[in-house]
Amino acid sequence: MSQATRSDVAGTTPGAPILKQIPSNNGKASVTRHVLKFEEPLARLENQIQELEALQAARQIDYSKELRQLRTNYTSLLRKIYDNLSAWETVQVARHQLRPQFKDYVEMICREFRELHGDRHYGDDLAIRCGLARLGGHKVMLIGHNKGKDTKEKVQCYFGLAHPEGYRKALRCMKLAEKFGLPVVTLIDTAGAYPGIGAEERGQAESIARNMMEMSRLKTPILTVVTGEGGSGGALGIGVADKVAMMEYAWYSVISPEGCSGILWKGAENAADAAEALKLTSKHLKQLGVIDAVISEPLGGAHRDPHTAAHNLETFVAKSLREFNSFLKRNSMDDLVERRYEKFRQMGETLKPKTNIAKAAG
């Protein structure tokens, strides 16, 4: 019936992608996309609309009333599905093939971008990109994971799984930003740090630890947005910031749902249960106080309308950078760094209220 084949986990299933046209929706340009399993009812509606449109054209019959009804149904179904996404479905949206990536955002929101390469020790890791950028009326050091689009680029970028040289390049660029008074903006989108022999030999753990330590005391404002996947230390390695936000359908967790399921449920089949238990959605993490803000995505996710997603991101970044500026007009850079320290100092929940906060501040 439906021509749509599915990929349960978009982005990991090989094979020819099924690209199709979404019906024009309130005059908005249609986009092509892959079909996630839970979006199949939507795909079926799209098919009906397309068939009816074709019929209308072929037979010269006016189906505009029926089409209007179908399009209304489509929009309300889309809203219903996306208002009720499970944690596991959110993870799939975050991994969607057509979800905008670092390079897309650069193209859509940066007036200028001068990419900088290399960690000055070993190499250049294309899983993390760094560069001087003009963004939302500000000059910034922009840093982020890039996963790659086609097979060739994905392999070059290690699917966005960074090596130590990626983290060290990021730190080098942050130090440059500190020296020259540029705020740092990082965009996180990684399933995790690369698990490999070379990565371990060159100190994956050390590079992530060093970044967190240095970011905690970097004397320039830092803003972090988890745009897609926030996988564990590989994410946090560029994520210690004055302000941390997530795009609405991003996820952020100590471990991937599959990894967690493999360890705690002894098999990968319980990834959906693990995703739920890990409380990895933007909504949960805002409640837990791990993140400061959620950037809303267009109806049906960033992959349906990358430009609106990019616009929302740009607006948020511009607003946050203005806030940093006005904070620094009234306070010193040391105050900003101390506020950042206190932000992370508060993280965690134990049965005894923390007692050392006052002392730590003094």
Place this chain on the structure above:
Amino acid sequence: MSQDQGAGTKKEGIPEGLWMRCPECGDMLYRKVVEEALDVCPKCDYHFRISARKRIEQLVDPGSFEEMFDDIEPADPLKFVDKKAYKDRLAGEQKKTGNSDAVICGKGFIKGRPMMVAVMDPTFMMGSMGSVVGEKITQTIEAAAEEGLPLIIVSASGGARMQESTLSLMQMAKTSAALAKLDESGGLFISLLADPTTGGVTASFAMLGDFIIAEPKALIGFAGQRTIWNTIKVELPEGFQRSEFLQEHGFIDFVVHRKDLRNEIARLVDFCGKPESVR
């Protein structure tokens, strides 16, 4: 009296019963002899995993350890349930080990030199780091900075604790930030890595020591070997992610036998500790 009784399995190298088999050389060993040798195999020098209490007993001058922050106890902020509820898991581990969570902190003397000590407990949920471990370690770091004492953290951990998810992850940032402050105050931090030190613990405070030392053949790394194998499908090199491998690749200062730990720590403190802690 041993904290190890009934804790863990032979696979984890934790002694049980009167006789025990060395997982390295396979010899049957009389338990008492092993204990007298600081839980090291007298035949092959295999370093058994030991509980935090036992580590403190071995490391710190007798009777000098003053435990601190032990009233901080784990919550279950996410109401996490897998095959078992986290709160039941915690209760079981607490009963098994007699400790509230996977780290013991306090002040003690090593060869007469005062210092702040945090020791992770591999027998408590694999020494995993959740909010309690992160908080207690942070308070220990802060106390070291405040009192100008050297800091020793003994790591033995499977990494960040999944059951507290992102809150566990954030303990990596919290402890690393606290170490930046200690660093700025000129404080000395000696990171001792024991078997195993992996995941989010390696990727935070464990790798941030002014000096990083490790017991022989301890497993030290970021990614798990199974994860690596699943990703690259390539045979892992001999000795991969062991102490000696890390020393070879430039990530630890030296490998030290358990019987020499006290001497080596005292030496580092004598060279680099603040005046009040140096003789």
